[in-house]
Amino acid sequence: MADFPSLGLSDWLVKQCKQLGINKPTPVQENCMPAILQGRDCMGCAKTGSGKTAAFVLPVLQKLSEDPYGIFCLVLTPTRELAYQIAEQFRVLGKPLGLKDCIIVGGMDMVSQALELSNQPHVVVATPGRLADHIRSSNTFSMSKIQFLIMDEADRLLEQGCTDFTKDLETIMGILPAKRQTLLFSATLTDTLQELKNIAMNQPFFWESKSETRTVEELDQRYILTPEKVKDAYLVHLIQMFTDEHDDWSIIIFTNTCKNCQILTMMLREFNFPTISLHSMMKQKQRFANLAKFKASVFKILIATDVAARGLDIPTVQVVINHNTPGLPKIYIHRVGRTARAGRNGVSITLVTQYDIHLVHSIEEQIQTKLKEYPVVEKDVLKILTQKLESTDFDEKKEINKRKQLILEGKDPDLEAKRKAELEKIRSQKKKFKQRIQEDIQRQKRGQLKKKLMKRKQLKKKKAAQATV
Ligand SMILES: Nc1ncnc2c1ncn2[C@@H]1O[C@H](COP(=O)(O)OP(=O)(O)OP(=O)(O)O)[C@@H](O)[C@H]1O
Numbered sequence: 206m207a208d209f210p211s212l213g214l215s216d217w218l219v220k221q222c223k224q225l226g227i228n229k230p231t232p233v234q235e236n237c238m239p240a241i242l243q244g245r246d247c248m249g250c251a252k253t254g255s256g257k258t259a260a261f262v263l264p265v266l267q268k269l270s271e272d273p274y275g276i277f278c279l280v281l282t283p284t285r286e287l288a289y290q291i292a293e294q295f296r297v298l299g300k301p302l303g304l305k306d307c308i309i310v311g312g313m314d315m316v317s318q319a320l321e322l323s324n325q326p327h328v329v330v331a332t333p334g335r336l337a338d339h340i341r342s343s344n345t346f347s348m349s350k351i352q353f354l355i356m357d358e359a360d361r362l363l364e365q366g367c368t369d370f371t372k373d374l375e376t377i378m379g380i381l382p383a384k385r386q387t388l389l390f391s392a393t394l395t396d397t398l399q400e401l402k403n404i405a406m407n408q409p410f411f412w413e414s415k416s417e418t419r420t421v422e423e424l425d426q427r428y429i430l431t432p433e434k435v436k437d438a439y440l441v442h443l444i445q446m447f448t449d450e451h452d453d454w455s456i457i458i459f460t461n462t463c464k465n466c467q468i469l470t471m472m473l474r475e476f477n478f479p480t481i482s483l484h485s486m487m488k489q490k491q492r493f494a495n496l497a498k499f500k501a502s503v504f505k506i507l508i509a510t511d512v513a514a515r516g517l518d519i520p521t522v523q524v525v526i527n528h529n530t531p532g533l534p535k536i537y538i539h540r541v542g543r544t545a546r547a548g549r550n551g552v553s554i555t556l557v558t559q560y561d562i563h564l565v566h567s568i569e570e571q572i573q574t575k576l577k578e579y580p581v582v583e584k585d586v587l588k589i590l591t592q593k594l595e596s597t598d599f600d601e602k603k604e605i606n607k608r609k610q611l612i613l614e615g616k617d618p619d620l621e622a623k624r625k626a627e628l629e630k631i632r633s634q635k636k637k638f639k640q641r642i643q644e645d646i647q648r649q650k651r652g653q654l655k656k657k658l659m660k661r662k663q664l665k666k667k668k669a670a671q672a673t674v
Contacts, residue, residue, distance in 0.1 A: 207230060208229060209230055212235060212238045213238070213239055213267075214264075215267055215270070217301055218263055218266060218298065221297075222263070222298070225297065225298070227256075227259060231260075232255070232414055233255050233260045233412065233414065234259060234260040236412040237410070238264050240412075241260075241261065241265075241386070242267065245409065245410045246409035247261075247389070247405070247410045247412070248401060248402075249388075249390045249394075250390075250394040250411075251412075252416070252419065252421050252542070253541075253542025253543075254546025256547065257391075258291060261388045263298065265278050265328070265355070266295070266299045266304070269302065269304075273302075273327060274350055276322075276325060276326060276346070276350065276351055277327045277328065277353065278327065278329070278353040279329050279331065279336075279351050279353070279355070279377075280328065280329070280330040280355040281332070281357070281362060281374075282330065282356075282357045282358055282362075282516070283361045283368070284512055284516070285310035285489060286493070286517060287515065288332055289308060289310075289330075290517065292306045292308050292328070295328050305327050306328040306329070307326035308330050309329060309339060310331065310332045310335050311332060311335040312488070312489025312492075313335075313489055315338070318335070319345060319346075323345040325346075333377060336373070337376040341376060348382075349381075350382070351381055351382060352385055352386060353385065353387075354385055354386070355389075356387075356404070357391070357516065358391050358515045359391050359394060359401055360391045361515060362374065363397045363400050363401065387404055387407070389401050392419075392539065393535045393538055393539070394413070396535075419572045420574060421542075423545040423550045424541060424544065424545035424551050425552045425553070426541065426555075426577065427553065427578065427579035428555045428556075428557045429443075429554060429578070429579045431558060432559065433559065438586050439556060439586055440526065441472075442581065443554060443579075443581075444476075444506065448505065451523065453521070454521070455505050455523060456522070456523070456524040457506075457507045457509060457519075457522055457525050457526070457544070458506065458507070458526045459509055459514065459525065459528060459531075459540045460508060460509075460528040461510070463487075464610055466508050466510055467482065467484075467606060468606055469508050470508050471606070478505075479504045479506060481495045481498055481507055482495065483496055483499075483507060483510075483513050484509060484510040485510065485512050495507075496517075500521075511536060511539075513543070514536060514539045514540045514543070518546060519543065520549065523544060523550075523552065524544060524551065524553070524554070525541050525543050525544045525551070525553040526553075526554050526555075527553070527554070527555040529561075530556070530558075530561035530565060530568075531555075531568070534570075534571035537568045537571075537572070538572060540553075
């Protein structure tokens, strides 16, 4: 197995790595770093937690130390928290260089960002939306001398999901020099391969970790079958079990909406679990503060939407719980990848309701692994259900939360309720009308049939009468 010097890495960087406990390159580093140091474009696809960040940070720092000039490297990433994490890796590994970095993400002060950009940082780490805003609104910085464009979680950047980066990426690409090195990394590159190849035009070096499975071996992947209605009781039971047995464990719970994030946080706090949330409806400063508290283990439980599904590297996370079964296998891969990182062990548990079985099958097919059932003592879950959930008038809280949400959306809850009731009335009238029409048709059909049968009977009678004559 190669070591860092044999891959062409300078002594000062090898020393920096050692200080961080990075002694031997991981496969993605071993394979991609020489190609990057040779000046090639590179696409690296390796499992979650396998060291993809250092695979691009180290060669960029080496090249930067040889010829620092202007804004040298631009890193694009889909989420704000991830941008800070990547910038920190650059800062720590590039300390001896006196590296100047700049983070450009939404939700933070635009004026101070513009100032930082005009100060010619070596490395800019950005989310596409905010960087595109800066490009459109000012001409105080230039990216024309950029040597490296890096797209971390590259497949997500190209996806046209709920956040579509296409327009912003076009704006950004428009000011970058054609002559540059482009590096694309993710744990799930394959389904956007062609689009990515168009971005890395220089016959990119492509490396993908060869493995039957798409999740790491150290991850124990489980599921619990639960009726939708009592899912939360199972969740409480799981957390109770983990917190009773391991006081140093952190848990991330993924759920599908910001609203559910809030509701679950409220519910788990009722049970006195140290819970904090992270979702896109929160103010950015609060998002950073909550994540910092979770990383520092002030709060052991983080409830998050998929804004936290990709890239976040928090070594203390031992358990990932999917409160909803992810609709796409890719999302599942990234979510459960928040644990069992860098060779550590971890557990993931997916709550599967009667409506989600087909989703589990497609996840299993993609990851080439069968999820195992997580044993649960039903009696204990039932206890939670009857004692606590009922006594905390949870339904009432849900209703209050619904009303709060509507107010936040600028709607009047009472008017909305009225509107909903009217809609319901119209729907039920429509249903009744349809039913009536169908009944009429049936009646007509029955009438016609009756007539036919009568005719046939009469004909038979007639024939019989003729025969006797
Ligand atoms: N060669 C190495 N030896 C030991 N640990 C390493 C090495 N390289 C990186 N690490 C550590 O491994 C952890 C995971 O790395 P990183 O966050 O880069 O993973 P990733 O492959 O980008 O994962 P994801 O796909 O989830 O974004 C980090 O804490 C990092 O410091």
